[in-house]
Amino acid sequence: MASTVIKPLLPLSPSLKHNLPSFTPWISCKPISDSMTYCLPNLHFSRQQGQVAVSVAFNPSGNFDISMFEEEDDSPKVDPPLPPTKGRFEVVIDNDVIRRLDLSPFQSATGIASPLSTEPKEFLERTIGFTINYTKEDPHDIRELSEFPDIRLWFVRLDSTYPWLPVLLDWRAGELARYAAMLVPHQMSAKMGLVFNPEALELFVMKKAFTVYTWLKEHNIPKPRLKTCDMARMLGFGIGDELFDLVDKNPLSLP
Template sequence: MASLRPLYPLYCPPTQFTPSSPPWIQTKAYPQPLFPISSAELQHSVQSQSPVAVSVSFNPSGNLDLPLYDDEDNAGKASPPMPPREGRYEVVIDNDIITRLDLSPFHSATGITSPMSVKPKEFLDRTIGFTINYKREDENDPRELSEFPDIRLWFVRLDAMYPWLPVLLDWRAGELARYAAMLVPHQMSMRMGVVFNPEALELFVVKKVFVVYSWLKEHDDESPMPRLKAKDMARMLGFGIGDDLFDLVDHHN
């Protein structure tokens, strides 16, 4: 069976989302958090089939150089989140654009006007980010942006039009994490920030791996390592993808 295993294990009490993990998910418990947690960071939890309850989190700083598992002595030594990549394509949206489900700011900022016209290399090099200038009706509204249904709907439409978009985002500045929060069911925690429904996040990650891998393979002249890029994207959201999954896709292409 294809292997899919969460990365960056953390310890925390189990949340209300505690389904059993499928057999190809492997987890490992740690006595203290590997990364400091704030309201701006995203985390999802899974319950192991073993007696040990564990949580799994991705690294919000986007540090792809972390080992698969850190030991206790290295806990809490993750580098802070990185600033937006210089020269990235910046998509600016506001209340009016969001209400009208208007994707033209994305088109004008990136030059992408059709899913068939995109050449990955340029966007993989520069990446894409979002500036959300959203004015709350109630200035005391404590909700995060990912909790507003109209903002989420705008991102749902964008993702439906360009399902491979996550691979082009500015991962190291947290754009992939925020994008996932717009599309994946989650709850807000004062202590942990955004807590994903683990099954929903797992399905989201696997679906995007399939989409991104196939899309990059169609442009293999510009993206010579589609497996690696798809794996890196999954790893940013806390999952390790085995080559056997890609072998199955290729064999039954």
């Protein structure tokens, strides 16, 4: 049986193709509707000292210049995220909440008290976003919010409690990219935006695909494959149908 793989969606530039290994062809999921395509981050691949760098065109500071090199100024530009979706569930956290690893603001804002009793439909329609009111100890600290260990730890606890949360976020406003930045190793680049560790990002996407697909099916959400594919595409990855076929053929027997 052929192995199941996920691959970056966007093609390599001609100047980089010869530096990277070839990949097994894959079958992509159905494309996101035209109204969503502008949200799809561009990925760029390069070989730098033996490493492959992946750049996602989202930067919490608002910088969206993702040219890999200063002389290459003709790379595709990505529109900034849209304003927050009207009527979304807004989770507001501050230093005190973060310091105490307190998830109650999330529970109060969304009404999700138990991860086992959540009905996805309303949240899929309204979406969820975060307002982070974080006061830095040093006002001259230039780090982005996703680079502060205490903020990231709060999101790690949130994600471990609600592992299917990424599918409910306000994707159009950039919430999925920021959420991933809290959980996936990355660096900030003025030219490339948010630069993820490629293997870590792929593992994150795969783990969330398994979790989200199963969760949507359990709640009888229509087209769970398409919704899961859309989520992966927002981070620049495509998932073949063969992966979902394997999951369906080998369901888990939960205690």
